[in-house]
Amino acid sequence: MPDWIATPAALHARLASPPARVGLDTEFVRERTYWPQLALVQMAVGDDILLIDPLAPGMTEALKPVLADPAIVKVMHSASEDLVAFQYTCGVVPTPLFDTQIAAALAGVAGGIGYQKLVEQITGVTLAKGETRSDWLRRPLSEAQLQYAADDVRYLFALHDALEQKLAAQGRLEWLRQDCDRFTAQAAADEGERWPHLSMRSAQFLEPAAQLRLIRLLRWREQAARSGDKPRSWILDNELVVNLARQPPADRQALQAQLEAHPKAPRKLGDAIWRALDTPLEDEAQAPLARAAQEGDKAALRRLQDAVARHSAELGLPDGVLGSRRHLESLLDGGPWPAALSGWRRAQLEPLLAPLLNPPPAPPPAA
Numbered sequence: 015m016p017d018w019i020a021t022p023a024a025l026h027a028r029l030a031s032p033p034a035r036v037g038l039d040t041e042f043v044r045e046r047t048y049w050p051q052l053a054l055v056q057m058a059v060g061d062d063i064l065l066i067d068p069l070a071p072g073m074t075e076a077l078k079p080v081l082a083d084p085a086i087v088k089v090m091h092s093a094s095e096d097l098v099a100f101q102y103t104c105g106v107v108p109t110p111l112f113d114t115q116i117a118a119a120l121a122g123v124a125g126g127i128g129y130q131k132l133v134e135q136i137t138g139v140t141l142a143k144g145e146t147r148s149d150w151l152r153r154p155l156s157e158a159q160l161q162y163a164a165d166d167v168r169y170l171f172a173l174h175d176a177l178e179q180k181l182a183a184q185g186r187l188e189w190l191r192q193d194c195d196r197f198t199a200q201a202a203a204d205e206g207e208r209w210p211h212l213s214m215r216s217a218q219f220l221e222p223a224a225q226l227r228l229i230r231l232l233r234w235r236e237q238a239a240r241s242g243d244k245p246r247s248w249i250l251d252n253e254l255v256v257n258l259a260r261q262p263p264a265d266r267q268a269l270q271a272q273l274e275a276h277p278k279a280p281r282k283l284g285d286a287i288w289r290a291l292d293t294p295l296e297d298e299a300q301a302p303l304a305r306a307a308q309e310g311d312k313a314a315l316r317r318l319q320d321a322v323a324r325h326s327a328e329l330g331l332p333d334g335v336l337g338s339r340r341h342l343e344s345l346l347d348g349g350p351w352p353a354a355l356s357g358w359r360r361a362q363l364e365p366l367l368a369p370l371l372n373p374p375p376a377p378p379p380a381a
Contacts, residue, residue, distance in 0.1 A: 016056075016063040016164040022076035025066060029080055033059050035087040036080065038108060040096045041150040041163060044285070048239045048246070050099040053150035058089075058167040059303060065163055069153070074104045079235055081108045089170045091115050091129045097201035104148045112192040114170065117177040120186050120193070125332030131330030133169045136176050141165050190355040206236045209301060212340075216256050217304035226298050228259035234290035238283070250287070251278050262291060302347060311346060314370070318342045321366045337363060 019025050021085075022172050037058030055066040062250065063374040080086060081100060085094050088108040106372060118132055119125045130141045134289055148159050167265060181187045208231040211217040211225055212231035232255065239246045249361060254276050263269040266288050273287075274278040280287075326336045336359060343353045344369065 016065045016160060018038060018160075018266065019066040019073075020070050021071070021234045022072040025064070025073065025076050028059065028064060032080070032083060032086060034085075035089055035112075035171070035174070037089045037167040037174075038096070039090065039163075039166040039170075042099045042150075043149075043247075047243045048247070049243055050095060051151065052099045052103040054155070054163055056163050063164045063167060065155075066158060067153075068103060069151070077104050078106050084110060086088075086229050087112050087174075089114065089174045091132070091170065091173070094197060094201070094354045097198060099205075101201050101204060107198050109198045109308055110191075111198050112190070113175055113194050113197065114141060114173040114177055115241070116193050116197075117173075117181060117190050119335045120189050120328035121177055121180040121184065121333055122251075122332070123177070123180070125335050129166065132173060136171050137169055139169065143170075145151065148357045152227065196353065196357075206240075207232070209346045210236065212302065212304050214252065214256070214304070216252075218306045218338060220256070220260055220304075222303055223234050224259045224262075225303055226247070226294075226301060227262055228255065229301055230290050231255050231287070236284070238286070247278075249280060249283070254279055258287070258291060268299055268367050283304070301350065302344075314344060314346055315339070315373055318367060322363065323364055325362065 017028070019028065020134050024354055028313075037056075038328065039055075039056040039295060040050075042052050043052040044050045044186070048242065052074070055063045055068055056099045057066060057080075063198045066073065066077070068077070077100075081088070081104060087110055089112045090108070093108075095112050097107050097111075107182060114129075114132065115127060124132070127135075134140050142162065142165070146160075148156075150159070178187070181190055181229060181239065189362075207213070209229065211228045214228070217225055217228055231250065234251045235246055235255065238244075242249070258269075258272070263272055266284070268282070269288050269291070271282050272283045273284055318337075323333070324339045326333065328335070337355055341355050351364075355363065
């Protein structure tokens with residue numbers, strides 16, 4: 015049976031002798047907020063499973079020492095959102111991290127595999143999925159919720175042992191360390207995307223000036239969502255953002271009329287939206303433009319993708335692990351190597367891709 019930990023003193027007592035590793039997971043709620051509301055922390059310690067109530071006074075502060083202890087490995091699965099929840103609620107990101115989803119990909123087991131499937135593949139145990147959409151903020155939690163939550167960390171050590179052994183045999187533990195360090199550093203930095211328009215497909219169909227307006231609105235929306243702790247779409251939905259960037263209103267009154275005509279528009283935020291739309295950003299001259307791929311671009315991208323796919327197959331890596339389409343496109347545009355392709359990935363890819371990115375000039379025609 016898992017142990018319910020409802021006071022900081024109880025947590026301190028259970029961690030009086032720091033373990034070499036802990037299994038970690040969280041349950042959080044995010045439907046109506048920008049930031050994840052931490053509702054439960056599951057922690058495997060040795061043979062015990064602790065279900066820690068972060069809503070209890072002082073508990074998030076009590077969690078800090080174990081989360082930050084560099085001598086305790088944090089074994090987690092698909093940890094990116096959990097890292098954000100810990101950073102926001104506890105003010106610290108769990109490090110060092112061993113992410114079993116990343117480890118499974120680097121070991122050639124599967125890319126992006128879920129926890130239940132990985133547990134079944136490695137241990138043969140089939141886990142229930144019944145409480146995925148539970149209300150984790152209610153108290154007391156039901157017996158079914160408690161058991162489901164405990165299962166989320168019950169098998170992390172088995173996954174850790176099996177995957178660490180595979181990666182050690184393949185000489186890829188350093189690959190995992192680099193990837194996990196990058197994820198934890200990103201969560202700790204807590205920075206918004208500098209060029210958020212690049213992840214919107216509709217941006218490539220906008221004129222350059224409209225793309226700059228789109229960047230202004232998206233950055234303003236991100237800041238407003240963070241400061242107000244509201245989902246981005248509650249501040250300004252994507253359809254309205256693109257429409258305002260494509261056809262900017264002539265003045266403040268025209269903007270208000272456009273907001274009034276849109277059923278989900280934030281009418282009370284008209285002044286802030288107008289300022290964001292009309293105020294150039296200091297760095298917008300550096301903005302890369304999103305653009306639809308031309309036939310030549312498509313052929314060049316295909317050559318990069320084929321080279322990456324061949325090398326991935328040689329390494330026994332799942333598709334997409336070595337390099338994604340989006341990152342390859344940024345290389346084609348002549349930009350610097352993205353952070354996601356740094357470290358071991360760049361060492362693997364640069365010798366393959368450099369001749370494709372910088373082909374030798376064609377010989378002059380014969381006289």
